[in-house]
Amino acid sequence: MxxxxxxxxxxxxxxxxxxxxxxxxxxxxxxxxxxxxxxxxxxxxxxxxxxxxxxxxxxxxxxxxxxxxxxxxxxxxxxxxxxxxxxxxxxxxxxxxxxxxxxxxxxxxxxxxxxxxxxxxxxxxxxxxxxxxxxxxxxxxxxxxxxxxxxxxxxxxxxxxxxxxxxAHMPEGPRYFPEDMVTDQPEQVLCAEFIREKALLHLREEVPHGIGVEILRFEKRKNVTEIDATMYCEKDSHKRIIIGKGGQTLRQIGQEAREDMEALFGYHIFLQLWVKVRPNWRNSAEDLKTLGYTID
Ligand SMILES: Nc1nc2c(ncn2[C@@H]2O[C@H](COP(=O)(O)OP(=O)(O)OP(=O)(O)O)[C@@H](O)[C@H]2O)c(=O)[nH]1
Ligand SMILES: [Mg+2]
The missing domain is CATH 3.40.50.300 (P-loop containing nucleotide triphosphate hydrolases)
Structure with a gap:
């Protein structure tokens, strides 16, 4: 047959x-x-x-x-x-x-x-x-x-x-990706995105739109994966809002992002988040490149 x-x-x-x-x-x-x-x-x-x-x-x-x-x-x-x-x-x-x-x-x-x-x-x-x-x-x-x-x-x-x-309308063709692969995005990119999603959830107006996330360290150890990430924002006043009273907002963003990462990857994560001001990064070719916003 x-x-x-x-x-x-x-x-x-x-x-x-x-x-x-x-x-x-x-x-x-x-x-x-x-x-x-x-x-x-x-x-x-x-x-x-x-x-x-x-x-x-x-x-x-x-x-x-x-x-x-x-x-x-x-x-x-x-x-x-x-x-x-x-x-x-x-x-x-x-x-x-x-x-x-x-x-x-x-x-x-x-x-x-x-x-x-x-x-x-x-x-x-x-x-x-x-x-x-x-x-x-x-x-x-x-x-x-x-x-x-x-x-x-x-x-x-x-x-x-x-x-x-x-x-019903796909042409005959190969299996482009292995069956167990759900996305082309590397784990580090997904982590940065999950952090950005929680920032969008907890922050308002122009603050979340000015955020970019860089993963500085991603280290898989035996029982835990350690991640250091920096959230860039455009103004000092935004930085204060992102951190929140007693660091509460930042802690919540980090905690919820970590839960999403653990759910998708299936391993324990230790996440440390920093906030830095980088004025006008959305117009800087260099910053956009650092944050992965370039077409290769
Ligand atoms: N009620 C309802 N809400 C939806 C549905 N689909 C998406 N949403 C909501 O619509 C909002 C936008 O959803 P996204 O999936 O982020 O939309 P998007 O088109 O990817 O948006 P961009 O990435 O900004 O272009 C979110 O609040 C979703 O929860 C739906 O079928 N019903
Ligand atoms: Mg979308």
Whole structure:
């Protein structure tokens, strides 16, 4: 009997900030590999998540949701989206169906011209009434997308249908990544991201957006992995806020980040966090490079 062919492909995930792209990639991969927050511009670089199904592998490529870049970091984020679009087999355009903006309309129209298999994903199904969903779907229904799928990345509704649809359209191809590999991001990058996610969770306004995390030491010992990390911020006043009264905020960020790391990696972690002021690092080519915000 002839063995069934293997199918695989790269699928980019694009859309406005806060649409739920990273929540969706985590849901599809089944592990938390991308950080999520209720603040726009959480994701800063392209990252991959690997999804395996019966004789099919889909490499999902999460991208930053970008508005108009305001600094060199923003320009890097925008370039990451173009980079992610190279050589893809399919494209998912994610829309927050509960909050459609003019910018979304423009994005959806622009991406509809891309010559690959395209799915328009209506996310946050749990937040819209059936009536509202029908209205949103009617608005974009005439555009040349191959598939239109409503989902809730938050509770998983519709996600299996989305996965089945993508799997059915992957070309024959190799297994790009080993079956037990869930992301292309090294452990140190994931650690820096988890720290940044907790900063986004506990800090407000412009403070978390000005944070960059550098891992200075990552040492695996017999029973514990020791990590030293520095959080960069742009102003002295921000540093005080990040540290908090009696160091309380910093301690909480560190503790929650460590719990996420331990859950994903399955080993004990000892994490030490420092805060340093580095004015205007988001416009410094050198600082961006140190923090990994460069396209290689
Ligand atoms: N209710 C609801 N909330 C969702 C859903 N999907 C995502 N969210 C929330 O929407 C917010 C943004 O989610 P993210 O996954 O960080 O969005 P993103 O598109 O990756 O955002 P950027 O990285 O900033 O471009 C978070 O607060 C999520 O919890 C959903 O299906 N339903
Ligand atoms: Mg994101």
């Amino acid at each position: 002839q063995e069934q062919a293997f199918h695989s492909g790269f699928t980019a995930i694009v859309g406005s900030p806060n649409a739920g792209k990273s929540t969706l990639i985590n849901r599809m991969v089944g592990e938390k590999i991308a950080i999520v927050s209720n603040k726009p511009q959480t994701t800063r670089s392209r990252l991959m998540g690997v999804m395996n199904r019966d004789r099919t592998q889909i490499v999902l490529v999460d991208t930053p949701g970008v508005n108009r870049p305001r600094n060199r970091l923003g320009e890097f984020m925008e370039a990451s989206v173009s980079e992610a679009m190279k050589g893809i087999d399919a494209l998912m355009v994610v829309l927050d169906a509960s909050h459609v903006t003019e910018r979304d309309r423009q994005l959806i129209r622009d991406f509809s011209e891309k010559k690959v298999y395209k799915v328009l994903v209506y996310n946050k199904l749990d937040l819209v009434t059936p009536q509202k969903l029908l209205e949103v779907m009617a608005e974009f229904g005439e555009l040349p997308y191959d598939s239109f799928i409503p989902v809730s990345a938050a509770n998983g509704d519709g996600v299996e249908e989305l996965i089945a649809d993508l799997c």
